[in-house]
Amino acid sequence: MIQQIPPQTNHSQLATLLHQQAQAADGISFADFMAQALYHPQYGYYMTPRDRIGKAGDFYTSSSVNALFGRLIARQLAQMAELLSSETFQIVEQGAGEGHLALDILDALAEESPELYARLTYTLIEVSQDNRQRQAKSLAAHADKISWNDENDWSITSGCFLSNELVDAFPVHVVEKHSGVLKEVFVTSQDDTFVEEVRAPRGSRLTEYFAWLGYSPIEGNRAEANVSAPDWMRHVGQCIERGFVLTIDYGYPTKELYAPHRRAGTLMCYHRHQADDNPYDRVGEKDMTAHVDFTALQKAGSEAGLETLSFSEQYRFLLGLGFFEELVRLEAAATDEKEARALRLTLKNLIMPEGGMGETFKVLVQGKNVGTPELLCSREIGAIPFG
Numbered sequence: 001m002i003q004q005i006p007p008q009t010n011h012s013q014l015a016t017l018l019h020q021q022a023q024a025a026d027g028i029s030f031a032d033f034m035a036q037a038l039y040h041p042q043y044g045y046y047m048t049p050r051d052r053i054g055k056a057g058d059f060y061t062s063s064s065v066n067a068l069f070g071r072l073i074a075r076q077l078a079q080m081a082e083l084l085s086s087e088t089f090q091i092v093e094q095g096a097g098e099g100h101l102a103l104d105i106l107d108a109l110a111e112e113s114p115e116l117y118a119r120l121t122y123t124l125i126e127v128s129q130d131n132r133q134r135q136a137k138s139l140a141a142h143a144d145k146i147s148w149n150d151e152n153d154w155s156i157t158s159g160c161f162l163s164n165e166l167v168d169a170f171p172v173h174v175v176e177k178h179s180g181v182l183k184e185v186f187v188t189s190q191d192d193t194f195v196e197e198v199r200a201p202r203g204s205r206l207t208e209y210f211a212w213l214g215y216s217p218i219e220g221n222r223a224e225a226n227v228s229a230p231d232w233m234r235h236v237g238q239c240i241e242r243g244f245v246l247t248i249d250y251g252y253p254t255k256e257l258y259a260p261h262r263r264a265g266t267l268m269c270y271h272r273h274q275a276d277d278n279p280y281d282r283v284g285e286k287d288m289t290a291h292v293d294f295t296a297l298q299k300a301g302s303e304a305g306l307e308t309l310s311f312s313e314q315y316r317f318l319l320g321l322g323f324f325e326e327l328v329r330l331e332a333a334a335t336d337e338k339e340a341r342a343l344r345l346t347l348k349n350l351i352m353p354e355g356g357m358g359e360t361f362k363v364l365v366q367g368k369n370v371g372t373p374e375l376l377c378s379r380e381i382g383a384i385p386f387g
């Protein structure tokens with residue numbers, strides 16, 4: 001079945017290469033197409049030097065909105081360190097982008113918990129050389145605390161592994177179900193145009209994935225399958241002896257992710273702060289993402305000894321960590337009402353459900369060999385002091 005062809009403007013070497021690959025292989029899976037578009041070593045969106053995050057880039061992340069996000073996460077990390085009470089506290093962050101979150105966490109800990117700052121290490125895991133360079137630049141003031149490791153070469157004896165908007169950037173398979181049979185979207189090349197074809201999946205990985213998940217896609221709907229996410233989560237669990245995993249991303253539990261009304265799935269592209277759903281246009285110049293299945297992450301985590309300690313919307317997580325208390329403090333420090341108002345408007349983005357990052361963004365906290373502690377981030381709203 002050949003799908004409708006969306007308009008495409010592609011003059012890049014990456015597009016040429018993808019056309020050649022699609023022709024040679026008689027079509028490549030959408031996951032392979034996305035993997036190359038984002039991570040081709042020379043031409044991929046994340047691998048070439050460009051501004052991706054913030055005003056001059058393509059999208060904002062919570063950590064690029066305001067330092068308060070990292071400051072509140074630092075509070076949660078400080079409590080985790082207290083719970084673990086070990087000699088050193090290892091923080092490992094994967095997919096740190098330009099290093100905003102790491103910087104805000106390290107600044108906050110240096111200021112508010114100097115004893116913890118003195119005994120911590122901060123390891124960054126990053127596929128993009130360009131981002132590694134940006135991280136080194138942002139984190140110059142903490143150079144003696146940070147180091148970089150490869151994805152398959154890190155471990156935590158006692159500490160916390162964290163990521164913000166990493167899993168949504170993993171390449172996804174795109175599936176549809178027709179007459180009760182699972183099909184997959186392949187990308188072919190016809191007259192220099194990328195064309196989608198819905199075919200039987202190659203191999204059994206997708207069928208096995210949905211059987212493991214215990215879910216069957218809805219007839220006629222399009223959906224994504226992030227099959228590398230559970231593998232990644234199991235790997236993270238295996239690399240931790242004792243500690244926590246904090247995963248922040250946009251997404252839903254399985255049932256909600258694949259709800260009947262989500263007829264076209266959740267795949268989105270971002271270019272210069274414009275969102276669109278055409279991954280075949282400006283290949284290599286746009287970010288591509290899909291919402292994360294948090295049920296899959298919890299299930300895979302539990303297979304690797306990670307117990308879910310908290311799963312909530314980002315607004316609840318931030319409120320638990322003292323968002324309003326900090327807002328009042330920052331407002332009091334503002335030089336005038338105009339500055340205080342601007343601050344309120346900026347910070348609102350972190351907790352607003354509509355058009356903000358408060359609700360679609362979720363925070364999953366898992367623990368391995370840590371028992372079931374009461375975490376600050378999961379405090380009941382009634383138990384939180386408001387200013």
Ligand SMILES: C[S@@+](CC[C@H](N)C(=O)[O-])C[C@H]1O[C@@H](n2cnc3c(N)ncnc32)[C@H](O)[C@@H]1O
Pocket residue numbers: 046053061062063064094095096097098099100101125126127128131151163164165166169170
């Ligand atoms: C959307 S950005 C994350 C932004 C950042 N965490 C923030 O808060 O601003 C995705 C990041 O994950 C990185 N990345 C993607 N896949 C990765 C992998 N398998 N291992 C390490 N980093 C990865 C990308 O290069 C990029 O730095």
